[in-house]
Amino acid sequence: MAAFLLRRKPAPLPDHVLIEIAGETRKIHLRRNARAKRYLLRVPADEREAVLTVPAGGSLETALDFARRQHGWLAARLSERQAPVDFADGASIPFRGLDHRIRLSGKLRGLVERTDCVDGWELRVPGDAVHLPRKLTDWLKKEARHDLEAAVARHAANIPRKPSAITIRDTRSRWGSCAANGRLSFSWRLVLAPPSVLDYVAAHEVAHLMEMNHGPRFWTLCRRLAPQTEDARQWLKEHGARLHAYG
Incomplete structure (x- = not known):
């Protein structure tokens, strides 16, 4: 009991620390997690700054030492991050895998228009510049729903179980998910990727309607529905994080 009473709480952590990485001063956010068993350094897919998880009894000194020892890994991960594109x-921005230039259409009203111009594709957005981000985001979400609903229907036609609903969100940690009740959820940002990648993610979640795991039977079904599975997974591994930089 005496030992318990004498045990002191760890010192509070600052919100972030600054360390030198590849000649640049970088910010690393610190997050204490009572359930964490070890120090963990990561760069979230939608961020350009690192986050260091510190276990309950961890110290600032050990956290700094851990971050510095991960110098090479962190420099490589941060170099892969694309600067935000408003x-x-x-x-x-990419749309269905092709670069498109955003332009104000000059019209007061109407819908976003996709136009093939002499120097490439354009997305022409009506209204004032201040409303452009919202209008373009809403349009991209509608296009994503159209593509994903079509892909899900196509793949679900090949299995006995059907999805109960499809939700489009701006998920950060995963491209899609399948709930036990058959509800499928997808990131709208998949519409920025090549169509074969969106198609794979749709097939992946449809396969979960039959196999709620990632075992051999799941992957067999997923590859049967989407033969491009391996190529699409590689594309997401190499380029997926960039999709979070747009908007």
Whole structure:
């Protein structure tokens, strides 16, 4: 009992620390987690700054030492992160795997229009510049729903179980999910990727309607539904994080 009473709480952590990485001063956010068993350094898919998880009894000194020892790994991960690209007039974004230039259409009302111009594809957005980000995001979400509903229907036709609903969100940690009740959820950002990648993610979640795991039978079914599975997984591994930089 005496030992318990004398046990002191760990010192509070600052919100972040600054360390030198590849000649640049970088911010690393610190997060204490009572359930964490070890120090964990990661760069979230939608961020350009690192997050260091510190276990309940961890110290700032040990956290700094751990971060510095991961210098090479962290430099490589941060170099892969693309700078944020706002939805604004003149910006370039991918749409169904092809680069498109965002332009104000000059019209007061109407829908976003996809146009093939001499120097490439354009997405022409009506209204004022201040409303452009919202209008373009809403349009991209509608296009994503259209593509994903079509892909899910196509793949679900090949299995006995059907999805109960499809939800489109801006998920950060996964591209899709399948609930036990058959509800499928997808990231709208998949519409920025090549169609074969979106198709694979749809097939992946449809396969979960039959196999709620990632065992051999699941992957056999997934590859039967989407023969491009391996190529699509590799594309997401190499380029998926960039999709979170847009908008």
